[in-house]
Amino acid sequence: xxxxxxxxxxxxxxxxxxxxxxxxxMATRGSDLSTSFPxxxxxxxxxxxxxxxxxxxxxxxxxxxxMIWRDLTSTAVQTFVAAGIMGxxxxxxxxxxxxxxxxxxxLFGLSDQLGPLWVQVGAVFLLSSFWQYWVHRFEHTNDFLxxxxxxxxxxxxxxxxxxxxxxxxxxxxxNALGGLVMGIVGFNPYxxxxxxxxxxxxxxxSHCGADVKGGWLNYIYNGPEVHRWHHSTEFPDDxxxxxxxxxxxxxxFWDILFGTxxxxxxxxxxxxxxxxxxxxxxxxxxxxxxxxxFATRCFPSLERFFxxxxxxxDDPVTIAAE
Ligand SMILES: [Zn+2]
Ligand SMILES: [Zn+2]
Numbered sequence: 277x278x279x280x281x282x283x284x285x286x287x288x289x290x291x292x293x294x295x296x297x298x299x300x301x302m303a304t305r306g307s308d309l310s311t312s313f314p315x316x317x318x319x320x321x322x323x324x325x326x327x328x329x330x331x332x333x334x335x336x337x338x339x340x341x342x343m344i345w346r347d348l349t350s351t352a353v354q355t356f357v358a359a360g361i362m363g364x365x366x367x368x369x370x371x372x373x374x375x376x377x378x379x380x381x382x383l384f385g386l387s388d389q390l391g392p393l394w395v396q397v398g399a400v401f402l403l404s405s406f407w408q409y410w411v412h413r414f415e416h417t418n419d420f421l422x423x424x425x426x427x428x429x430x431x432x433x434x435x436x437x438x439x440x441x442x443x444x445x446x447x448x449x450x451n452a453l454g455g456l457v458m459g460i461v462g463f464n465p466y467x468x469x470x471x472x473x474x475x476x477x478x479x480x481x482s483h484c485g486a487d488v489k490g491g492w493l494n495y496i497y498n499g500p501e502v503h504r505w506h507h508s509t510e511f512p513d514d515x516x517x518x519x520x521x522x523x524x525x526x527x528x529f530w531d532i533l534f535g536t537x538x539x540x541x542x543x544x545x546x547x548x549x550x551x552x553x554x555x556x557x558x559x560x561x562x563x564x565x566x567x568x569x570f571a572t573r574c575f576p577s578l579e580r581f582f583x584x585x586x587x588x589x590d591d592p593v594t595i596a597a598e
Contacts, residue, residue, distance in 0.1 A: 286332065289488045290481060290499055297321065297477055318355055325436035325484050332486040336549055338433040342563065347437040349565040354440040354447060362452050396464050400471025407454030408475065408525035415446065416519040423574045427562055430555045434500060434507055435485025443571050450525060451476060478526040494539055495532065498524045501547045505538050508550035512538050
């Protein structure tokens with residue numbers, strides 16, 4: 277009975293979390309808390325997922341304790357700095373462009389002509405996930421972008437603390453630029469923020485490090501079982517997976533539609549896990565957030581500068597040890 281309950285709980289967790297977070301979002305929209313401290317949802321998400329990761333621990337988990345400062349810095353920069361910059365630049369553009377630029381009036385129409393708000397939220401969710409899929413896929417095929425995006429692939433275990441471990445530009449290309457395009461098309465700014473937020477929060481669940489199961493939801497949402505294959509050190513042995521598989525950030529149906537979905541199962545129907553997670557070309561996980569921020573893998577001279585600085589810092593220790 278106990279083990280059955282445990283199995284059911286593994287299946288119930290993801291949909292439960294999805295519904296709970298959607299309810300929290302709706303209940304706190306426009307509340308005092310969300311205006312004075314807009315980041316509280318991120319805190320709740322991290323707190324809940326870290327707790328779940330402790331209780332339903334994943335059997336192949338690799339300790340990430342030595343990456344704790346990198347994870348914290350990356351999360352803080354993405355949440356407070358990058359999101360703040362995005363808000364300061366993108367939101368005024370979303371309001372300004374449609375009124376004045378040739379975009380809306382020239383191409384489409386006023387945002388209320390694009391349908392009621394809930395229809396626009398749904399459309400934005402679909403379009404954002406479509407954008408995320410194609411930009412992410414392009415990031416795997418383009419040399420420069422693959423080096424930039426590769427930092428996210430160097431992690432050796434996926435858990436909520438490393439969902440935001442990315443170069444900010446890599447993250448923004450995938451997750452934010454689409455919103456700007458939709459603003460030019462003429463979508464209501466609230467629909468863009470809301471639809472985009474739904475796409476992003478489902479994407480966050482893909483880095484849930486707990487041993488949760490997606491069941492049939494794996495064919496709609498990008499759960500951890502699906503996303504682990506995206507982080508596998510070895511790509512599936514098929515030319516169509518030459519650049520990887522499961523590129524969807526929040527959903528999987530674009531992968532299914534465009535032939536990049538991969539989720540192998542054993543004869544009992546249990547989802548198989550990849551042998552190891554990490555960069556397919558063997559780049560080790562990067563503990564120095566500054567290197568990720570300045571994208572030193574894309575610029576060899578910067579990489580040498582960082583390495584020579586690190587060497588200088590190490591020297592006294594080496595001497596002392598000798
Ligand atoms: Zn990727
Ligand atoms: Zn990931």
